[in-house]
Amino acid sequence: MTTVSFELLKREINRVLCKNGMDEGRAEECAQIFAESSLDGVYSHGLNRVPGFVDYIQKGLINVNGEPTLIDRTGPIERYDGNLGPGNLNAKRCMDRAIEIGKEHGIGIVTLKNTNHWMRGGAYGWQAADAGCIGICWTNSESCMPPWGSKEGKLGNNPLVMAVPSKNGHVVLDMAMSQFSNGKIEVTRLSNETLPVEGGYNKAGELSRIPEEIQETKRILPAGLWKGSGLSMLLDLLAASLSGGLSTVTVDEKKKDSTTSGHNISQVFIAMDPAKFSGADYTEQVVNETIQYIHEAELAEGSNGVYYPGERTILTRKKHLEEGIPVEESIWEKVLKM
Amino acid sequence: MTTVSFELLKREINRVLCKNGMDEGRAEECAQIFAESSLDGVYSHGLNRVPGFVDYIQKGLINVNGEPTLIDRTGPIERYDGNLGPGNLNAKRCMDRAIEIGKEHGIGIVTLKNTNHWMRGGAYGWQAADAGCIGICWTNSESCMPPWGSKEGKLGNNPLVMAVPSKNGHVVLDMAMSQFSNGKIEVTRLSNETLPVEGGYNKAGELSRIPEEIQETKRILPAGLWKGSGLSMLLDLLAASLSGGLSTVTVDEKKKDSTTSGHNISQVFIAMDPAKFSGADYTEQVVNETIQYIHEAELAEGSNGVYYPGERTILTRKKHLEEGIPVEESIWEKVLKM
Numbered sequence: 001m002t003t004v005s006f007e008l009l010k011r012e013i014n015r016v017l018c019k020n021g022m023d024e025g026r027a028e029e030c031a032q033i034f035a036e037s038s039l040d041g042v043y044s045h046g047l048n049r050v051p052g053f054v055d056y057i058q059k060g061l062i063n064v065n066g067e068p069t070l071i072d073r074t075g076p077i078e079r080y081d082g083n084l085g086p087g088n089l090n091a092k093r094c095m096d097r098a099i100e101i102g103k104e105h106g107i108g109i110v111t112l113k114n115t116n117h118w119m120r121g122g123a124y125g126w127q128a129a130d131a132g133c134i135g136i137c138w139t140n141s142e143s144c145m146p147p148w149g150s151k152e153g154k155l156g157n158n159p160l161v162m163a164v165p166s167k168n169g170h171v172v173l174d175m176a177m178s179q180f181s182n183g184k185i186e187v188t189r190l191s192n193e194t195l196p197v198e199g200g201y202n203k204a205g206e207l208s209r210i211p212e213e214i215q216e217t218k219r220i221l222p223a224g225l226w227k228g229s230g231l232s233m234l235l236d237l238l239a240a241s242l243s244g245g246l247s248t249v250t251v252d253e254k255k256k257d258s259t260t261s262g263h264n265i266s267q268v269f270i271a272m273d274p275a276k277f278s279g280a281d282y283t284e285q286v287v288n289e290t291i292q293y294i295h296e297a298e299l300a301e302g303s304n305g306v307y308y309p310g311e312r313t314i315l316t317r318k319k320h321l322e323e324g325i326p327v328e329e330s331i332w333e334k335v336l337k338m
Numbered sequence: 339m340t341t342v343s344f345e346l347l348k349r350e351i352n353r354v355l356c357k358n359g360m361d362e363g364r365a366e367e368c369a370q371i372f373a374e375s376s377l378d379g380v381y382s383h384g385l386n387r388v389p390g391f392v393d394y395i396q397k398g399l400i401n402v403n404g405e406p407t408l409i410d411r412t413g414p415i416e417r418y419d420g421n422l423g424p425g426n427l428n429a430k431r432c433m434d435r436a437i438e439i440g441k442e443h444g445i446g447i448v449t450l451k452n453t454n455h456w457m458r459g460g461a462y463g464w465q466a467a468d469a470g471c472i473g474i475c476w477t478n479s480e481s482c483m484p485p486w487g488s489k490e491g492k493l494g495n496n497p498l499v500m501a502v503p504s505k506n507g508h509v510v511l512d513m514a515m516s517q518f519s520n521g522k523i524e525v526t527r528l529s530n531e532t533l534p535v536e537g538g539y540n541k542a543g544e545l546s547r548i549p550e551e552i553q554e555t556k557r558i559l560p561a562g563l564w565k566g567s568g569l570s571m572l573l574d575l576l577a578a579s580l581s582g583g584l585s586t587v588t589v590d591e592k593k594k595d596s597t598t599s600g601h602n603i604s605q606v607f608i609a610m611d612p613a614k615f616s617g618a619d620y621t622e623q624v625v626n627e628t629i630q631y632i633h634e635a636e637l638a639e640g641s642n643g644v645y646y647p648g649e650r651t652i653l654t655r656k657k658h659l660e661e662g663i664p665v666e667e668s669i670w671e672k673v674l675k676m
Contacts, residue, residue, distance in 0.1 A: 074614045075443040076414050105413040109445055111615065134576060149644040150635035162572040164579065171575060173568045197563065205639045223562025225535065230511045230647040233628065234500040237509060238472060241502065241624045244616030249631045276412050277449065278582030286579045290571065293587045297488035301543045306487040309568040 002332060003324030010035035013050055016338045020057050021064045026089060033088045037120040038325050041316035044183030045120035047327055050335050053086075053119075061256070061263050062086055062116050068093050071244070076105040079243060082115030084264065091118040091137070091267060092127065098271035099131045106276030110269040113245025117141075117262025122174030122313075124269065125163030129170035132280060133271040135163040140236040140266050142251045145178050145220050148229035151201070153218050156248045157181060158235040163310075165274070166287040172310035177232035178220045185211045185220070190328065239266040340670060341662030348373035351388055354676045358395050359402045364427060371426045375458040376663050379654035382521030383458035385665055388673050391424075391457075399594070399601050400424055400454050406431050409451075409582070414443040417581060420453030422602065429456040429475070429605060430465065436609035437469045444614030448607040451583025455479075455600025460512030460651075462607065463501030467508035470618060471609040473501040478574040478604050480589045483516050483558050486567035489539070491556050494586045495519060496573040501648075503612070504625040510648035515570035516558045523549045523558070528666070577604040 014031035018024060034053075038046030056062040066085025070078060078097055082090040094110045101108025118124070118139055128135025141156035157176040164171045180188075180199040188195055189211035198207040200214030200221045207221070208214055222228030240247035245266030246254065254264060274283040294306050320326075352369035356362060372391075376384030394400040404423025408416060416435055420428040432448045439446025456462070456477055466473025479494035495514040502509045518526075518537040526533055527549035536545040538552030538559050545559070546552055560566030578585035583604030584592065592602060612621040632644050658664075 075445075077444045077614060079615065106415045107413075107445065107447055109610075134579070146638065147632045147635055147644050149638055149641040150632070151638040152636040154632050154635045160569075162569075162576070164572065164575045171572065173572045175562075175565045175568065179562060179565070223565040224513075224517060225561075227513050227517070227561040227566070230513065231498075231500075233632070233646060234502065234509065234511045237502045237621075237624055237628060238500070241472070241612060241621035242610065242615045244620060247624045247628055249627045272447075272580065274579060276415060277417065277580045282582060283575075283579040286575055286585045289587045290575060290585055294485045294488070294492050294571070297485055297492045298490040300484065300487055300489040303487040306485050308571060 001326050002329050003326050004332065005324055006035055006039050006321065009038060009047060009325055009327070012335055013047070016050060016054060016335060019338070020054050022057075022086070023065055026065065029092070030086055030089055033092065033119065033123055036123065038327070039317055039320050040120075040122075040313045041320070042120045042122065043326075043328070044181070044187050047335065048187075048331055049119055051331065051338070054338060056116070056263070061260065066090075068112060068115075076101050076107050077109050077111075079111045080113070082112050084114055084116060087116035087118040087262065088123065090115045091124050091269070094267070094269045095124040095127050095135065095137065095271065098135075098269040099128055099133050102133050102271035102273045107270065107272045111243035112267040112269070113243040114264055115267060116265065118267065120174070121159040121161045122172055125161040125172040125174060126170060128271050129163040129165040129172060131271070132165050133273055134165065134283070135161065136270040137161045138235045138239060138268055140239040140248055140251065141262055142255060142260070142265075143248050144182060144218065145222055145229075145232065147233065148222060148226040151205070151219055154248070155222075155229060155232045156236055156251075157220075158232045158239070160231075160235060164283065164287055165280075166284055168288065169314045170310055171287060171291075171308050172313065174309070175223070177223060177228045177235070179223045179228070180220065182220070185214060189215065239268050242268055339664050340667050341664050342670065343662055344373055344377050344659065347376060347385060347663055347665070350673055351385070354388060354392060354673060357676070358392050360395075360424070361403055364403065367430070368424055368427055371430065371457065371461055374461065376665070377655055377658050378458075378460075378651045379658070380458045380460065381664075381666070382519070382525050385673065386525075386669055387457055389669065389676070392676060394454070394601070399598065404428075406450060406453075414439050414445050415447050415449075417449045418451070420450050422452055422454060425454035425456040425600065426461065428453045429462050429607070432605070432607045433462040433465050433473065433475065433609065436473070436607040437466055437471050440471050440609035440611045445608065445610045449581035450605040450607070451581040452602055453605060454603070456605065458512070459497040459499045460510055463499040463510040463512060464508060466609050467501040467503040467510060469609075470503050471611055472503070472621070473499065474608040475499045476573045476577060476606055478577040478586055478589065479600055480593060480598070480603075481586050482520060482556065483560055483567075483570065485571065486560060486564040489543070489557055492586070493560075493567060493570045494574055494589075495558075496570045496577070498569075498573060502621065502625055503618075504622055506626065507652045508648055509625060509629075509646055510651065512647070513561070515561055515566045515573070517561045517566070518558065520558070523552060527553065577606050580606055
């Protein structure tokens with residue numbers, strides 16, 4: 001297993017982005033987000049995504065120096081047009097604004113239309129929590145999952161992120177509406193493994209744990225069956241109708257070809273300042289009591305522990321800072337040559 | 339199967355509530371919420387809950403004429419103390435305020451602590467949508483579900499409600515974080531049926547569809563496994579920390595006995611006015627396009643249709659208004675004698 005340092009990883013991604021026309025400061029910021037994703041063990045949205053990201057820049061799907069521009073503002077609400085800029089930079093800008101508004105009004109809500117794939121959604125949850133805010137954000141996407149009762153992909157996986165700040169390590173949930181994200185299914189395939197539980201259907205219409213079989217039918221399973229299906233639809237309706245951007249229906253209609261993913265989508269960013277609610281100290285107390293409570297829960301058969309969302313991320317980050325970040329050899333070599 | 343009219347059902351519940359000390363206008367409003375739940379086919383939180391609700395009044399767990407009182411107000415935020423009043427009336431008041439604030443600021447967020455079980459959470463989603471608003475609300479609860487990796491109930495089922503208004507029938511999602519709510523498991527047991535998919539574990543630690551087996555171990559399955567587990571925890575952290583109320587940990591600690599349910603809990607109500615975002619017409623368009631899209635999806639093997647959240651509620655409501663509302667004979671007789 002090849003490992004690289006965070007600094008080297010970030011430097012190489014920065015170099016590639018600059019070479020592809022991204023302005024210097026922006027490239028560094030963008031590289032930081034990519035490298036942090038690999039650092040935190042979310043390989044599917046870190047280094048592994050860089051070649052595809054650059055491909056989208058070269059195809060003109062990502063407007064390399066596009067910045068969000070304000071459409072309108074009403075009290076705690078701001079709505080932005082992402083101008084098809086890099087999705088991770090757009091998202092970071094919008095969460096920044098949500099945090100600023102949240103510190104002023106108690107809650108800030110920022111919508112973003114005409115943007116691109118934000119890569120790891122959790123990044124913007126960590127960002128809000130680092131600023132001492134509760135963060136909630138979600139995105140829609142092109143369709144990739146059948147609504148419950150159907151076999152035809154007509155729903156996005158529409159990841160939802162919720163974060164609560166804590167001094168001992170933030171609680172950050174980052175969940176796609178499918179039981180497994182397409183990124184996770186792809187990573188599992190690359191490692192020649194099978195999924196730990198059923199993740200979709202095979203050609204015979206049976207539930208399957210084999211990544212290739214699921215990728216063949218494109219029938220991935222909603223998390224919680226009808227529940228993930230319903231939640232996915234609601235998150236799409238909210239993202240599109242609040243932002244004035246495209247919904248999964250129209251994202252699908254405007255897709256240039258069947259492989260285009262995460263292009264021209266809609267997002268919502270919410271930040272709340274605990275100080276304007278019950279105080280940061282009370283939030284801290286609630287988080288700590290709850291973590292202790294679940295940590296003391298009796299383990300299930302074969303369980304290796306009970307973890308809160310974000311807990312293993314912090315452990316992984318620490319390990320990778322000490323030992324280096326594991327990289328997929330072929331992708332790393334490819335990026336070095338870009 | 340006994341059926342009763344909406345008016346008769348509401349009148350009888352109203353009578354029972356008045357007899358148990360609830361002020362007249364309040365009793366009528368409270369009876370309306372219960373009766374609408376049965377009308378919409380959510381039997382578990384309609385008539386079926388009335389005897390238990392009255393029991394809680396008699397035990398002093400529900401402060402029969404308690405009203406929410408304002409703790410503080412900051413811009414689009416209001417925080418209330420529910421004074422342990424009836425959970426459904428408290429919730430309705432708070433969503434009313436969220437709607438009023440939402441119409442003024444674009445978004446309104448109201449928190450509620452020291453409240454009781456809100457019965458059917460979806461009611462407050464329909465309420466927001468009827469007022470032309472997007473509504474989001476959630477509640478925490480005493481623990482009833484093991485966190486992922488554990489066999490000990492330490493998480494609430496913490497229902498989440500999201501509603502989007504539409505002229506052709508609102509889209510309203512009302513989902514507990516367990517694959518099946520305890521109410522649904524109980525209703526399935528009463529009908530001598532089994533769950534359509536696995537809903538929890540039996541004594542041997544195996545997944546089960548048999549309500550009695552799951553009720554015996556109290557190991558209900560989170561919707562989406564680790565995902566529902568994580569989302570449940572986050573909803574609890576947010577409800578408690580924003581409202582300043584109890585979290586599942588402290589709700590559990592303060593429980594009078596092991597059967598007490600939905601007592602002294604915390605909730606959040608959010609309403610957004612589409613007019614302050616991209617306009618009600620755009621919301622209407624997004625909803626209609628999306629519904630058409632999923633309705634046209636190719637059906638899965640054995641599927642009887644693809645429905646959006648809330649769609650079957652509207653059909654059920656219409657049917658029951660025409661044909662009467664089916665009631666559990668024994669419960670109906672009990673309420674008539676109360």
